[in-house]
Amino acid sequence: MPHSTDNNSAAQQQPDKKPEVVVHPVPSRLLDSQQCPTPHITSMDEYRRMWKESVEEPEKFFGNLARDILSWDKPFETVKHGSFDNGDVAWFLEGELNACYNAVDRHALKNPDKIAIIHEGDEPSNVRRITYGELYRDVCRMANVLKKLGVRRGDNVAIYMPMIPETLIATLACARIGAIHSIVFAGFSAESLLDRVADCGAHIVITSDEGRRGGRNIATKCIVDTALSRQEAHQVEHVIVYKRTGSEVPMMENRDLWWHEEMANARPICSYEKMSAEDPLFLLYTSGSTGAPKGIVHTTGGYLLGAAATVKYIFDVREDDIYACMADIGWVTGHSYILYGPLTLGATTVLFESTPTYPTPARFWELIDKHKVTQFYTAPTAIRALQRLGDKWVEQNDLSTLRVIGSVGEPINPEAWNWYNEKVGKGRCAVVDTYWQTETGSIIISPLPGCTPTKPGSATLPFFGIKPVLLDPSTGKVIEGPHQSGVLAISQAWPSMARSVYNNHSRFIETYLRPYPGYYFTGDGAMRDEDGYIWIQGRVDDVINVSGHRLSTAEIESALNTHESVAEAAVIGGHDDLTGQCIHAFVSVKPHIKATEGFDKELTLVVRKTIGPFAAPKRVYIVNAHPKTRSGKIMRRILRKIVNGEHDQLGDISTLADQTVVPSIIEAVHGIKQ
Ligand code: PRX
Secondary structure (H helix, E strand, O other), rough: OOOOOOOOHHHHOOOOOOOOOOOOOOOOHHOOOOOOOOOOOOOHHHHHHHHHHHHHHHHHHHHHHHOOOOOOOEOOOOEEEEEOOOOOOOEEOOOOOOOHHHHHHHHHHHOOOOEEEEEEEEOOOOEEEEEEHHHHHHHHHHHHHHOOOOOOOOOEEEEEOOOHHHHHHHHHHHHHHOOOOEEEEOOHHHHHHHHHHHHHOEEEEEEEEEEEEEOOEEEEHHHHHHHHHHHOOOOEEEEEEEOOOOOOOOOOOEEEHHHHHHHHHHOOOOOOOOOOOOOOOEEEOOOOOOOOOOOEEEEHHHHHHHHHHHHHHOOOOOOOEEEEOOOOOOOOOHHHHHHHHHHHHOOOOEOOOOOOOOOOOOOHHHHHHHHOOEEEOHHHHHHHHHHOOOHHHHHHHHOOOEEEEEEEOOOOOHHHHHHHHHOOOOOOOEEEEEHHHHHHHHOOOOOOOHOOOOOOOOOOOOOOOOOOOOOOOOOOEEOOOOOEEEEEOOOOOOOOOEEEEEOOHHHHHHHOOOOOOOEEEEEEEEEEOOOEEEEEEEEEOOOOEEEOOEEEEEHHHHHHHHHOEEEEEEEEEEEEOOEEEEEEEEEEEEEOOOOOOOHHHHHHHHHHHHHHHHHOOOOEEEEOOOOOOOOOOOHHHHHHHHOOOOHHHHHOOOOOOOOOOHHHHHHHHHHOOO
């Protein structure tokens, strides 16, 4: 078995032994019907009964849930089909539905004037409110535009856009006509964008002239132009450009089209496609241990059910709630928890264009106060950053409308959890530390607001349908006893799990289903305590999580290797108090090349340009050689320990071909001569 639970630095954040933990009961306010709507689930007995049914009788449980939460054009007959062994998991076969109908039409029909989207623009004064009726008409217009350009069901459309309502409109328009959307995070470089556009074979890219974030303009169209300049590498025929800032951008004749011009001529009515439950809804590229990013395939029925059911039960959302998820739409959290989850339930979703500190560190809290937000969802990095800036920012606003506050993307340290609970939640809200991944489609481990006692730092208990196990990485056997670490795996299929890697089903099977046969392998290490609570310990593979952004060491290494002077590069994740992990790169140069001053900065720039600014290494060390085994494999474990200050506990280094490299690396990192 290839994984070791001390492989990655985040694994060291959580103790292996029984941690000193404080248990927080459900805040009494949440269970007082005078103060709050009664949560969907109010006792652990009820949770346990439902969970048991969901894993023992998934057909019954999810059949009922899917009929209850979603609207179907044709009912399904087979609730669950296939297995991990065959890699052919399917849910709700024979059923037909449309994700856009579920997220927009049915609410627009019932309540057209209800606000669907509150757009909090980059400038706090710039707020747009879009009703379900307006959303319906704009989505129909865009669907007609796409159809006019020849997009048909099953075609891929790439979306490279900032955090504006038109991004949701474009995405929903794809879903409406059965096109598969592939949103690329607008922080990715031209090269990364091209890789993704080329891999999915999109004929259409939707973008904006520029984006706005933190008072600065982001050159989205320019990046699209650069990406598409290698004409032989892609199949794009048209680029639709939304005018966000109005800055002058070049438009290529016959290829580029203005959003507003196309929309002006499009009819606001467009029938939706009845999709099979198993038809792909979208692709989302994500990093793995090796190779190019994978286009994770999510299908219509199971994904939509997972997104909506978790918003209902984990955020306890009601139709009249104002739900605010601060993620970017370019990551899976944005897909499930800005767009599909809340809108499928007919709630109001807040779309935030700015940063937590623009124009001041009070931005999040002002947003909650201004829009009377009831559920708030962000990442530990943002919580830690705001905690550092002092309590005064959070104290100036009325946050009393909040009922549930969530965290996602990386392990949350107890200090940050406590601050979030006390200063933001004022001890009156449920804090939900939600664990999941791009591949799981929706949250799989989390407390439920009305029943689960919480322990800071633990994502607590599995959601419905999720049967987690810890496996011994060396034997693959199930670990039963408490307080032992293992790799986290899931032992049966759930509706919103990814179905495949685009154009590469065998890679899907190899990555997730083969490492531990009979299980879905998450790539994370975890520990379970005496109450069955799960403590996520971080990745056990070569994936690094920086501020909740998922990156592979291999991707960063290959970016560094493109520099002509680089002989070899090794990248590892080190611990970082703010961002959880940060990137450390060890680079050796080719013979006869001398690394001059500023070379590390040059290499950082290469990574920024190749992948995107968020992938930039925090430190680049120029080394004479890497610690390698006799067979030439770089021992990253040693680099990791050195970076994390554990160079006096390197363990057995006798397998190194040349042990003398170690002192020189310690010197490069810590400046200590050994
Ligand atoms: O390592 C886990 C970490 O984020 C990884 C998934 O990243 P991505 O696919 O980009 O999705 C992020 C948003 C769901 C996981 O393998 N992770 C996510 N949530 C948590 C977490 N680690 C600890 N605690 C969490 N709550």
